[in-house]
Amino acid sequence: MIQRPRGTRDFLPDEMEKRRHYEGILRDTAKTFGFREIATPIFEESELFILRSGPNVLKELYAFMDKGDREIALRPEMTAPAIRMFVNEMSNEPKPIKIFYFGQCFRYERPQSGRYREFFQFGAELIGNPNAESDAEIIAMAASMIKALGLHDYKIRIGHIGVLRKRIADAGVPKERTAEVLQKLDKKLYDEARPLLKEMDVSDADIDSIFTLTETVGDVSVLSQVEGEAGDYLRQLVDLLDAMGVRDVEIDLGVVRGLDYYTGMVFEAEAPSLGAEKQICGGGSYTLSELFGGEKVFSTGFAVGFDRILLAMEKEGQTYTPKGIDAYVLCVNDDVRRKASEIVSMLRANGVCADIDIMGRKMQKALKYASSVNAKYAVIVGPKELEEGCVTLRDMSSGDQRNVKIGELSSCFRC
Amino acid sequence: MIQRPRGTRDFLPDEMEKRRHYEGILRDTAKTFGFREIATPIFEESELFILRSGPNVLKELYAFMDKGDREIALRPEMTAPAIRMFVNEMSNEPKPIKIFYFGQCFRYERPQSGRYREFFQFGAELIGNPNAESDAEIIAMAASMIKALGLHDYKIRIGHIGVLRKRIADAGVPKERTAEVLQKLDKKLYDEARPLLKEMDVSDADIDSIFTLTETVGDVSVLSQVEGEAGDYLRQLVDLLDAMGVRDVEIDLGVVRGLDYYTGMVFEAEAPSLGAEKQICGGGSYTLSELFGGEKVFSTGFAVGFDRILLAMEKEGQTYTPKGIDAYVLCVNDDVRRKASEIVSMLRANGVCADIDIMGRKMQKALKYASSVNAKYAVIVGPKELEEGCVTLRDMSSGDQRNVKIGELSSCFRC
Numbered sequence A, B: 001m002i003q004r005p006r007g008t009r010d011f012l013p014d015e016m017e018k019r020r021h022y023e024g025i026l027r028d029t030a031k032t033f034g035f036r037e038i039a040t041p042i043f044e045e046s047e048l049f050i051l052r053s054g055p056n057v058l059k060e061l062y063a064f065m066d067k068g069d070r071e072i073a074l075r076p077e078m079t080a081p082a083i084r085m086f087v088n089e090m091s092n093e094p095k096p097i098k099i100f101y102f103g104q105c106f107r108y109e110r111p112q113s114g115r116y117r118e119f120f121q122f123g124a125e126l127i128g129n130p131n132a133e134s135d136a137e138i139i140a141m142a143a144s145m146i147k148a149l150g151l152h153d154y155k156i157r158i159g160h161i162g163v164l165r166k167r168i169a170d171a172g173v174p175k176e177r178t179a180e181v182l183q184k185l186d187k188k189l190y191d192e193a194r195p196l197l198k199e200m201d202v203s204d205a206d207i208d209s210i211f212t213l214t215e216t217v218g219d220v221s222v223l224s225q226v227e228g229e230a231g232d233y234l235r236q237l238v239d240l241l242d243a244m245g246v247r248d249v250e251i252d253l254g255v256v257r258g259l260d261y262y263t264g265m266v267f268e269a270e271a272p273s274l275g276a277e278k279q280i281c282g283g284g285s286y287t288l289s290e291l292f293g294g295e296k297v298f299s300t301g302f303a304v305g306f307d308r309i310l311l312a313m314e315k316e317g318q319t320y321t322p323k324g325i326d327a328y329v330l331c332v333n334d335d336v337r338r339k340a341s342e343i344v345s346m347l348r349a350n351g352v353c354a355d356i357d358i359m360g361r362k363m364q365k366a367l368k369y370a371s372s373v374n375a376k377y378a379v380i381v382g383p384k385e386l387e388e389g390c391v392t393l394r395d396m397s398s399g400d401q402r403n404v405k406i407g408e409l410s411s412c413f414r415c
Helices: A013-032 A046-053 A055-060 A079-090 A132-149 A161-170 A175-186 A190-199 A204-214 A220-225 A229-243 A272-277 A306-315 A334-349 A363-372 A383-387 A406-413 B013-032 B046-053 B055-060 B079-090 B132-149 B161-170 B175-186 B190-199 B204-214 B220-225 B229-243 B272-277 B306-315 B334-349 B363-372 B383-387 B406-413
Strands: A043-045 A063-065 A071-074 A097-106 A118-127 A155-160 A249-252 A262-270 A279-287 A298-305 A327-331 A354-356 A377-381 A390-395 A401-405 B043-045 B063-065 B071-074 B097-106 B118-127 B155-160 B249-252 B262-270 B279-287 B298-305 B327-331 B354-356 B377-381 B390-395 B401-405
Touching: A013 A097, A013 A118, A013 A132, A013 A306, A043 A046, A043 A079, A046 A055, A046 A071, A046 A079, A063 B063, A079 A097, A079 A118, A079 A298, A118 A132, A118 A306, A132 A155, A132 A229, A132 A262, A132 A279, A132 A298, A132 A306, A132 B334, A155 A161, A155 A229, A161 A175, A161 A204, A161 A229, A161 A262, A175 A190, A190 A204, A220 A229, A220 A249, A229 A249, A229 A262, A229 B334, A262 A298, A272 A306, A279 A306, A298 A306, A327 A334, A327 A363, A334 A354, A334 A377, A334 A383, A334 A406, A334 B132, A334 B229, A363 A377, A377 A383, A377 A406, A383 A390, A390 A406, A401 A406, B013 B097, B013 B118, B013 B132, B013 B306, B043 B046, B043 B079, B046 B055, B046 B071, B046 B079, B079 B097, B079 B118, B079 B298, B118 B132, B118 B306, B132 B155, B132 B229, B132 B262, B132 B279, B132 B298, B132 B306, B155 B161, B155 B229, B161 B175, B161 B204, B161 B229, B161 B262, B175 B190, B190 B204, B220 B229, B220 B249, B229 B249, B229 B262, B262 B298, B272 B306, B279 B306, B298 B306, B327 B334, B327 B363, B334 B354, B334 B377, B334 B383, B334 B406, B363 B377, B377 B383, B377 B406, B383 B390, B390 B406, B401 B406
Parallel strands: A155 A249, A327 A354, A327 A377, B155 B249, B327 B354, B327 B377
Antiparallel strands: A043 A071, A063 A071, A097 A118, A118 A298, A155 A262, A262 A279, A279 A298, A377 A390, A390 A401, B043 B071, B063 B071, B097 B118, B118 B298, B155 B262, B262 B279, B279 B298, B377 B390, B390 B401
16 A cells, blocks of 8 residues: 655645644734735756755755756745745835745654644735834734634743854854854753853853843743843833833743854744644744845744644634535435435526535435535425425534525525 | 746736735635545656656656655646545545646746646546536536636636547447547648558548547537437536536547546536636546546546636736725824824724825825725825814825724725
């Protein structure tokens, strides 16, 4: 038997309906924030992802040569493609540009709980300006999405990569080695960060001060420990978020994000119920366009791990009930089959989700099938009722039956 | 500058909104017919597609070895994955199973008008029964979709592969060479089919009779030329379609479909405006499950070439007007910025698509931006109006302005 590839999934109808429902909530929320959807190809030149994330990303890419000997890769994320598209086709449009996208991404890694080789991301980019207003838009939208989905137990943590970068530079870390240090700090690998910093002649006092900074967590008052513009910036951001009704955020200067291209604010949302893989959303302000051959343009963006956030909702006991169909039409005998076809077509043309028996089943078996597809009503077409221009409408949950004129049937489903 | 891979596309916001609109029409129509959505991975084992289409398909596949040395391929179509999924996970569910899917497919070929390396297909499979009722469901749904999209100039042609297969067998073509002959006839390559048939010792009279059969086109009366069950079957099918209000179909015994796995009814829809690449939809009844290791189950299915049908609609002059946003909030000065943030958040929470100036633009420039994003209204927040608990609501098309109480603002957008 041929199986689907490892780390991928099939989505059966109930699961798919649920996913589309929640995808719709993300999509609608993005639209209320004035974001508009775009789409980019499933694969890109590998170079695009290397430019964004460094050569290490190749290990995790589904990369291959196409038949024209071009190095292409299935996209592991969608920020780089979105900015590539902006550079190629949207750079002259009025700023800011507010775009969102939803789709499959691919990562070659060992499949585990909540991590798949084919996974789904929802993301948004606000392109055009580096200011607290832009960052507030993005964080407020992320918060609205989490709320709209109905997730209760989550935390949004906001930091500023500039604070840490400055402290690291002041401590004497050479610019070209900053990324290395940040990567260790991002993962809180202090045991590995210390020897690395010592090797760069950073003093123990400075190392301690760097580590302390990454553990600075709390409400806006912790910013008193932060000198310079970054503190003022975050205070302004928190104030704007407050005006926007987003008050459940935490300052966490240990939010580092593992990537070089972030320029200022960085943030993450997590669902503690997920344990080690608890991050459901992350983003920040960055520049990428100049790496892809465009002008330097400041942006703020974020991505939601769609699979993971659904998993978090499931862990909270949230369930989704599939809608089922409105009407299942069945025939008392073969003579009424043509009429039954007319009736089901009339219902469908009126927007009623309607199905019809095509297996020639007897009444009891047909009703059993109607139950299995969650039909709300059975429409029983019989020769006696037809003589009076009627059919029998059966409520599938109560079993109540009544005769309805065919001309009035569609209106029974408008409620 | 990094470009997107050849034969792929980026979809910018206006185009994407249009595509989602029409995708929604296909999706809604499928639901009224009682079909439910599924999704399968972007890639599968290459073997799956070879089993369906023969080894020749490899030439057109984006096939590659993954890091575990498995031969995988980006899906060139979605019938095989859907049936693979049915065999793996749905084979015990009550029949019929009615599923649909929408997504990207990939074909390595020279890009040309209406043909892309990454293209989009909408398809549906009705699994469980080989009868005229099943076939009628599928054809009626295809017809409803084309109509719902608003395409005017199209033709639906219905044939029966059994008729041609029987005639070919009667003429003495060995069973194992039938596919070869059908492929030539599918493409109407009579000049190539004749020597091929002669090589198999088929007489000129029989060849002529085969060719004549493939040119048998017209209304249901042409079926008088068809002996055997297939003619009766098609007559019953046309009668059912008539009951379902689908009357604009043509019998065309030259509809062959290039693939081995079709078992009976085959159909195609075309949009003549597209010229040589005019096919917008095709399908038929088939069995595939046994090739993938399952039991033999009869199905009927079809796929719509989404890109091509959109192109046909465009050629007919059909246009789609993007919706734009409801409200664009702008500040008369910096002092009201916090209040403006509150107002935009209130609108969004009430489901209004609202945006806010984040560039600190002066009034005239901000209004120009609001026009560029098709805002219906500008909400102007000024200190004087705020004193009275009001903002100014400006109709962007007429330029009319009026003061509105903040508490009543959201309701201005509910119409």
